[in-house]
Amino acid sequence: xxxxxxxxxxxxxxxxxxxxxxxxxxxxxxxxxxxxxxxxxxxxxxxxxxxxxxxxxxxxxxxxxxxxxxxxxxxxxxxxxxxxxxxxxxxxxxxxxxxxxxxxxxxxxxxxxx
Amino acid sequence: xxxxxxxxxxxxxxxxxxxxxxxxxxxxxxxxxxxxxxxxxxxxxxxxxxxxxxxxxxxxxxxxxxxxxxxxxxxxxxxxxxxxxxxxxxxxxxxxxxxxxxxxxxxxxx
Numbered sequence: 001x002x003x004x005x006x007x008x009x010x011x012x013x014x015x016x017x018x019x020x021x022x023x024x025x026x027x028x029x030x031x032x033x034x035x036x037x038x039x040x041x042x043x044x045x046x047x048x049x050x051x052x053x054x055x056x057x058x059x060x061x062x063x064x065x066x067x068x069x070x071x072x073x074x075x076x077x078x079x080x081x082x083x084x085x086x087x088x089x090x091x092x093x094x095x096x097x098x099x100x101x102x103x104x105x106x107x108x109x110x111x112x113x114x
Numbered sequence: 115x116x117x118x119x120x121x122x123x124x125x126x127x128x129x130x131x132x133x134x135x136x137x138x139x140x141x142x143x144x145x146x147x148x149x150x151x152x153x154x155x156x157x158x159x160x161x162x163x164x165x166x167x168x169x170x171x172x173x174x175x176x177x178x179x180x181x182x183x184x185x186x187x188x189x190x191x192x193x194x195x196x197x198x199x200x201x202x203x204x205x206x207x208x209x210x211x212x213x214x215x216x217x218x219x220x221x222x223x224x
Contacts, residue, residue, distance in 0.1 A: 004157075033211065042116075042201070042214040043158065056211060091157050102148060102160030103212070 004029075004094050005074075006106035013082045013113050021077040021109045025094030031055075032075045033093045033103065034067060043091065049075060082113045116215030117141065118202045123219045126196075132189040134218050136202030139183040145206045147178060149187045151198040152217070158201065161187065192222045 005024040013019050025032050031050055035043040045059040049069035060067065064082075069075040079086055089110050093103035119137040126132040138147065148163040162169055162176045164185070169176045175188040189196055201217040 006157075035212075035214075037155075042216050043212075045211040045213070048211055059211070089155060093158075102150075102163055103158075104160065105157035107157045108155075 004092055004104050004106035006090075006092050006109050008109060009107065010110045011112070013111065015083055015113055016081050019079040019082050019086070019111055019113075021079075021090050021092075021111070022074045023077070023092030023094075023106060024074040025092075026104050029094035029096050029104070031095045031097065032069050033095075034075075034077050035091045035093065037089045037091065037108075039088075046077070079111075082111075084113045087111055087113045116213050117204050118215055120200075120202055120215060120218045122216065123221070125221050125223060126189075126192045128194060128222055128224050129191055132192040132196065132220060132222070134187040134189075134200050134202075134220065135184065136187070137184045138202070138204045141182050141204050142206065145204045147176065147182075147185050148203045148205055148212070149174070149176065150201045150203065151196075152201070153195075153198040161200075192220075194222050194224065196220065197222045 007022050033048050034046040037043045047060050047067045048056040052071050064080045066078045089108045091105050091108045093105045095101050095103050146163050146165050149161040150158040152158045162171055162174050164176045164178050178185045199217040199219050203212050
């Protein structure tokens with residue numbers, strides 16, 4: 001039973017390029033969450049999705065960031081026109097439906113903008 | 115802002131119990147206490163959670179005070195591999211975002 005799979009593990013982009021981060025949740029999990037972690041800081045919530053629906057995007061920057069979780073395939077976090085301040089670790093977590101379960105996190109994608 | 119308060123760092127000798135405290139004095143009746151840890155920038159790892167009763171699993175024990183305003187995570191026999199940042203989070207069950215503080219950096223020493 002594979003865990004939460006994120007790819008790529010490391011991503012280097014030049015300023016102005018697009019970054020696309022992928023997350024495949026655990027089998028049977030229908031809820032996906034994206035978090036960002038800057039160096040020496042805690043995790044910051046970005047967005048919560050269910051299949052084909054964005055449930056809570058209160059942590060997403062208003063511009064350049066978008067997320068989707070299509071009916072088929074992984075969840076995608078897209079960052080357009082990246083800037084140096086986007087350099088961070090991006091973690092995806094998944095959970096089953098219901099109350100009282102812990103999240104399962106992926107290993108993260110380390111984005112470096114040069 | 116995080117609803118929990120944790121000491122920024124703690125030390126523990128290898129083989130001894132590590133007791134990590136957490137204050138959550140404003141916890142609501144429907145909020146659980148969750149514990150996660152993060153080992154050297156890896157993805158956070160779920161440890162344990164509880165609502166009212168004390169809980170135990172293969173990783174740790176969670177002791178919640180009767181008034182639910184504080185809790186303690188107990189690693190019964192700490193090993194070097196338990197060196198990590200431990201996060202205490204209160205959350206009204208699943209399917210909601212988690213608000214993370216800065217956690218407690220636990221150093222297990224040989």
